[in-house]
Amino acid sequence: MAELHHECGLAAVYHLPPEPEAGDGPPDWNQAGDPAPSPLVPYVDKVPRPEQTSRLIPRVLLDIQNRGQLAAGMTSFNPQRAAVLSTLKDVGSVTEVFRLNREPKYQSLMNQHAGVAAIGHVRYATCGPEDPSYAQPFERRHLELRKWFAFGFNGQLSNYAELREEILATGDRHLSRETDTEILLHLFSKELSEDPYVSPAELMARVGERLDGAYNLVFLNALGEMFAARDALGIRPLCWAREGRMFAVASESVALANLGFRHESIRDVEPGTVVSVRGGRVETERFASPPPTEDRKTAHCFFEWIYFANVASNLDDRDVYSVRKHLGEALADQEQLIPDEDTIVVPVPDTAKAAADAMAYRLGVPCLEGLLRNRYVGRTFIEGGNRADKARLKYTPLPEVLAGKKVLLVEDTIVRSTTMRALIDQLRDRGKAAEVHVRVACPPIVAPCFYGIDMSTIGELFAPAFLERPDEPPRELSPEIERAMAEDLTADSLRYLPVDSIAASIRMSRNSLCQACIDRNYPTPQGRKLYQLAINPGAGDGRTYAAAAQCS
Missing domain, CATH: 3.60.20.10 (Aminohydrolase, N-terminal nucleophile (Ntn) domain)
Incomplete structure (x- = not known):
């Protein structure tokens, strides 16, 4: 991602x-x-x-x-x-x-x-x-x-x-x-x-x-x-x-x-x-x-397990690899697409690989590297331009793997959607995939983060446009909304994990985790205040929100 x-x-x-003996002074x-x-x-x-x-x-x-x-x-x-x-x-x-x-x-x-x-x-x-x-x-x-x-x-x-x-x-x-x-x-x-x-x-x-x-x-x-x-x-x-x-x-x-x-x-x-x-x-x-x-x-920020941390790390007594494996199994358990001989699972490299492997194993279909990440694109080389351009530079589709296949594309999450759109386009045009079905090992991102992740405004997020309406309570994710999202992305289908799957996969209670970006439940008073300013910009000090959002 x-x-x-x-x-x-x-x-x-x-x-x-x-260690000095008592009275010995500094080391x-x-x-x-x-x-x-x-x-x-x-x-x-x-x-x-x-x-x-x-x-x-x-x-x-x-x-x-x-x-x-x-x-x-x-x-x-x-x-x-x-x-x-x-x-x-x-x-x-x-x-x-x-x-x-x-x-x-x-x-x-x-x-x-x-x-x-x-x-x-x-x-x-x-x-x-x-x-x-x-x-x-x-x-x-x-x-x-x-x-x-x-x-x-x-x-x-x-x-x-x-x-x-x-x-x-x-x-x-x-x-x-x-x-x-x-x-x-x-x-x-x-x-x-x-x-x-x-x-x-x-x-x-x-x-x-x-x-x-x-x-x-x-x-x-x-x-x-x-x-x-x-x-x-x-x-x-x-x-x-x-x-x-x-x-x-x-x-x-x-x-x-x-x-x-x-x-x-x-x-x-x-x-x-x-x-x-x-x-x-x-x-x-x-x-x-x-x-x-x-x-x-x-x-504890749940994103540490599903995306940020090295897959070999162990955080707060939970190893990252097992969490991502559980997420992939949860994706497989809710899969409604009937696999056939042309169905393959393809991870978006690199952090979605553990989830994709687990999903494919449970479904009994191959997990193949249909997208390769260019590890030698330097940091400065990809600066500038838009996110879609960066995605095209960083990922190369393999038509030898993808051509004519029904691809279950597994991603960690979708935040702004720009990268996902570029990947779907590449899988079809350059990879010659017959179908692209997006599977997201995370619930929809519906709220900003004020605790150190680069997603600070609701307007830049993909999901809220489908789940929220002015003067209405947020809508629950439904198959109809997922179909509308898929159409917007030009995917053949799209499935997210439900919110409850995160705590279940990490093996922690929901109250032990920060999931504010997927459930709007901020763990600190100022986080809750900033979210209210985000959804009601005219209700408070816009400068306070802008300054806090900038410093993420």
């Missing part, structure tokens, strides 16, 4: 010093000892000394590159360096920013930014230009080490507009970027200026009580203190692991597994919890709980 983008991904690594990184033992194979050989631990960051970021391709960066900590914290960031992919295809330049950068600890970030965003100053981590330098820090942010603050106005209203503060990350920079700076000795949990408690929306953070200061934090509803995923003296954090478990951490060592950062490294010790502490008036304890 080429129509959706996530905001970003986080990473952190730390070569822990020996001595000169005595940090040998690198972490055998679990971190084969990448421990890339860390010949503890101060080279930071070079693991590009490796971790490559595994979460799916979460953001616009920019990348890292901040490292090295107490032996004049610039105790050192930040490298730029527009581009991980390979481009860290010069991974130019060995001398890569080695030079890794030596320049060497450190015993580091945080990293990959970015995609709908707010802010393609400008290096928007790349993360954000670093705030200060002469006092406790007030010198850097952090990376994943999510979206739904009350961004209100926080921005509040900061600017003071008269002596300035915001130079249109991004909620800078809001957090101000909030952290303010709290640390008032109390530089505040603990990570208390810092997050004070800042978190001001925030509405999704927020995951990795934070590193010039004393070598690090923490990772996840919002109270756990909207976005965040994982951590420790083995020996190696500690690491990533947005997805696959990145930690590929470093060599054992499965049983990888854990989710619990919602409303901080995992911190201070004085050589790793500690976890809760800083927030869900609001007592809410009827839910978590609001």
Whole structure:
């Protein structure tokens, strides 16, 4: 599905010093000892000394590159360096920013930014230009080490507009970027200026009580203190692991597994919890709980399982592959088309493949790669133009597979429909398919997301035009509406999954998930407010909605 983008991904690594005895004072990184033992194979050989631990960051970021391709960066900590914290960031992919295809330049950068600890970030965003100053981590330098820090942010603050106005209203503060990350920079700076000795949990408690929306953070200061934090509803995923003296954090478990951490060592950062490294010790502490008036304890974004996350990841005790397999089986169970010898299942690469395989297996028909994705179309090459043009560049139909076939085309979801229209057109014209039947492993997208996914307005969505009428309650999806949608797309037929299939496939209760974009049930007060502004633009402050929608 080429129509959706996530905001970003986080990473952190730390070569822990020996834990000091009581009264020994701060850790001595000169005595940090040998690198972490055998679990971190084969990448421990890339860390010949503890101060080279930071070079693991590009490796971790490559595994979460799916979460953001616009920019990348890292901040490292090295107490032996004049610039105790050192930040490298730029527009581009991980390979481009860290010069991974130019060995001398890569080695030079890794030596320049060497450190015993580091945080990293990959970015995609709908707010802010393609400008290096928007790349993360954000670093705030200060002469006092406790007030010198850097952090990376994943999510979206739904009350961004209100926080921005509040900061600017003071008269002596300035915001130079249109991004909620800078809001957090101000909030952290303010709290640390008032109390530089505040603990990570208390810092997050004070800042978190001001925030509405999704927020995951990795934070590193010039004393070598690090923490990772996840919002109270756990909207976005965040994982951590420790083995020996190696500690690491990533947005997805696959990145930690590929470093060599054992499965049983990888854990989710619990919602409303901080995992911190201070004085050589790793500690976890809760800083927030869900609001007592809410009827839910978590609001995990269901899109993480059906689309965003790597299929090899495990998020909140649910593996991504199994969820997509269950979705494909649910598609097969509701299939009404009678397969014949010319029927084939074709996935839209790549994330629909698990669902398509499972659907085909249950139906007893072949699952074939009738669409190939061009993996060598670079990020900058496909910039500009419309989405249909990008789809034609990224996907190639195979007439050897498709010609004369009745194609069940399996897709993760349909958001704006532009890509789907282009694919159907290509399957018919270039692939010579006899019929194209679209099967969507998701319910219709009917509402915007205000928690970090690039779909911010109702007008840009495909489904609402068929399901909603002015001054009428939303209509339920029906076979008649699906036929109208199929005709609009020029498909022979179209079938969505029902809303209940999502929680059933993830094996979680509906109240444990955020499904606002498919059921209009937003898990936070500001999300509900923004949705009301979206459906009734004249009922409130349009500037508030526009600012929040922009910063997704």
